[in-house]
Amino acid sequence: MPVLVVKDGPGPGTQVPAQLQRIPIPLLSPTSDCTGKTVKGRVVHKGPLVSMGEDNYVLKTVIQEEDSQQNMSPEHSSINIILFGALAKDYSESVSQADMLLVTGFTVGNSPTAQKDKLHACNLQLAGDDAWMYVWPSTVRPRASVPRKRTSPASTEVTRAAKVVKYTYVPLSDLKPGVVVNVYAVVTFFKQPFRTKGTDYCSTLKITDQSNKKVGCTIFCDKLEEHPKIFKMGDIIRLHRVKTQLFNGAISLLTSHGFSVVTFDGTVGSPVVPRTSSGSFKFGEEDCQVVEALRTWAANQSLVPAEPCVPLSAVQPKTYFDLTCQLLAKAPVDSSCTLLKVWDGSKCPHPLLDVFVEPNTLEGSRMLSKDMANLTANVLVYDNHVEVARQFKPGSYLRIYNLHAVPGASRLPSNDSGQSDQTEHLGFHLHGGTSYGRGLRVLPEDSPDILDLKRILETFADSDINDSSMFEVWSTPPESFGTAPDEIATERTCDHTVEQVSLAEVKSRGPPQVFHVQVQLKSYQPQRLYQSLKLFCHKCKTIRDVPDDVTVGGLFSEAQKDVGPCNNGYWTLALPLPREPPSESPSRTLTLLMSSQLMGKGKEKELIFLKGATLEETCRIASAYSNIVPVTSLQGTMTLLDLSAPFLFRGTKKYYGCKQCSQLKVGESLGEGVKVWDEESVADALGVQLLQYGLLMKLELQDGTGSLEALLWRDAESFFHVSAEDTAADQEAQDRVQETMDRLCPPGSSTAERPWMDLCLSAYTVEENGQRRACYQICHTDTRSTNPYTHPHATPSDT
Secondary structure (H helix, E strand, O other), X not given: OOEEEOOOOOOOOOOOOOOOEEOOHHHOXXXXXXXXXXXXXXXXXXXXXXXXXXXXXXXXEEEEOOOOOOOOOHHHHEEEEEEEOHHHHHHHHHOOOOOEEEEEOOEEEEOOOHHHHOOOOEEEEEOOOXXXXXXXXXXXXXXXXXXXXXXXXXXXXXXXXXXXOOOOOOOHHHOOOOOEEEEEEEEEEEOOOEEOOOOOEEEEEEEEOOOOOEEEEEEXXXXXXXXXXXXXXXXXXEEEEEEEEEEOOEEEEEEEEEEEEEEEOOOOOOOOOOEOOOOOOOOOHHHHHHHHHHHHHHHHOOOOOOOOOOOHHHOOOOOEEEEEEEEEEEEEEEXXXXXXXXXXXXXXXXXXXXXXXXXXXXXXOOEEOHHHHOOOEEEEEEHHHXXXXXXXXXXXXXXXXXXXXXXXOOOOOOOOHHHHHHOOOEEEEEOOOOHHHOEEEEEOXXXXXXXXXHHHHHHHHHHHOOOOOOEEOOOOOOOOOOOOOOOEEEEEOOOOOOOEOOHHHHHHHOOOEEEEEEEEEEEEEOOOHHHHEEEEOOOOOOEEEOOOHHHHHHHHHHHOOOOOOOOOOOEEEEEEEOOOOOOOOOOEEEEEEEOHHHHHOOOHHHOEEEEOOOHHHHHHHHOOOOOEEEEEEEOOEEEEOOOOOOOEEEOOEEEOEOOOOOOOOOOOOOOOOOOOOOHHHXXXXXXXXXXXXXXXXXXXXXXXXXXXXXXXXXXXXXXXXXXXHHHHHOHHHHHHHHHHXXXXXXXXOOHHHOOOEEXXXXXXXXXXXXXXXXXXXXXXXXXXXOOOOOOOOOOHHHO
């Protein structure tokens, strides 16, 4: 719990140590991420040390940020700091009023005295071993040095020179091909990172500097968070170890070994706060001066748009704009579209499109006042942006780039007739692709770009506390009161007459045997339960993962390249699809093929082959027909898509085939002896070995004698009371699995809080690489609620 004193420090802009990032006092809020962050200011008040008992002290002090925007009021630039324990005593003995202070390892809370002392609405609290304070005494003019720990006033201050790495930065006009350089520049254009066909993410930039040379830059990184954190044109970027290359007669930059990047807000006068995911980087006073110089130059060159973002209150139909907003809720619409409910505290002058989604699919705020609900806008996010949007957490602050204000509901991904009266309403679409920098990302809590937005939204939050008009905007079932706590238990359903044993005995006896045990769940995998869904072939006994929509969508896009006809003797209906701006893809044709045999029996709609459709279009058509089989053309003959994609769509369900065991026969006659077309009869008619859905999880069990890993596979459906096939298509079934695991292993719970489970374990032997080892599987076990009146899975027979 040290107080460190800098004898010759470099001044207010220095970060000590280098990996810490400074956060300005005006940007602090109770939700700020304080990990690795510092706050700096001059001590303007030092309160007395108050003893609360033996070695238990409390001290209150106030610091004021000196390099904030000029004429900023104390309520924004001054903040209370509360010190506890030995740190408070050390501070009392070591720090004087007017000293410069830098603190780290703090937590942010609401200040109970804000109305009285007119200081910042929050306070900083420091206690424990993680809290550190760095002091520049007011009698010393700061210069570069390393801080040393001082434990008492009598201790001797020792300083030593810090090792400084000197970087050389090359103006963009001096770049030569084939060398590795470091550069500082202003961002004039950028695209959000997108996934490549490999394992990397790629982002592209255009940058310039005082030499007026414009250079393109391509960045490849394995991890999304390692890409530069660029929020708007005009941001400053520092690139280390980028390689120059000559492309189409112009110099461009490409990431090389050891690449690193730091970015800064480009607004003149804003705090110079580095943005990076790197755990260590160098940044000193010279760097600060370079950033400030680039800011001033860019502002004079009009490189930064006057209004980079447009509020909802200024949006006009048929325009593209950038929007800074807060995410209230989100919900999946279909495989290639996600709904985001957002607001920015302003009201759009045009009536807004209302998008209906099932209440149980909505994640986020459901309790809002009527005033807040009237300010909510629905943003529909498409295609490659869906993966990014689904990772967002409600409450996050977002910036959405190249958002399209679309009048009318004609392109809404729904056929709900209730929307027909909204043809004059305005909807917001984030189209697929990355043209014009199209994309979206989360803004950090301490971003200067959201300072004004947070102040606006906080006024609504304050008014909602006593708002009697609170109501359910997106209708969720009411909570029940006065009922017994909902608990869960397991029961064995087997007829084995064996005694209950400990896990230690299970491991000592070995396979093949059946055991009864009473255990707790220590952990489980996968944590993302959708990954537990598998595809199983009964013939060759292989298990494979269910491919995600991005992979399947890519297979459908690849199949659209085959534009040749299908000469299988099928009745064909070709539907040309017009090119829809601003789509960049060419016009294409959607083809429906039907069996002549089935048409002769009046059953042509029971099995339809579909060619040239996207995954999204196939899902929509499948919702209206019994069986949809996606196909493509191979040398003029109709054939199925690669069996990595579903070979059959039935409503919301998708069915897959085994590549190894299937013997395709699409061109042969169909329908002989088939009375009902279901997934099995379709698979048989097409020569496809149907894969079955299953749930596979690994559970780590524990009791007082040890722990053991066991699989849940064969009896997983009876354990969760769900069908694996339904889990693949039904959100309610997925929620049932998640609820069960949350009851058996509550997030953040201790061992004592987890229920005991009665399980039946089957021990068996597997051979891997010539070695035999014991494995265990949970079998003949069901979960049940101990309070069936509140458990969502309870049935009349359970009660």
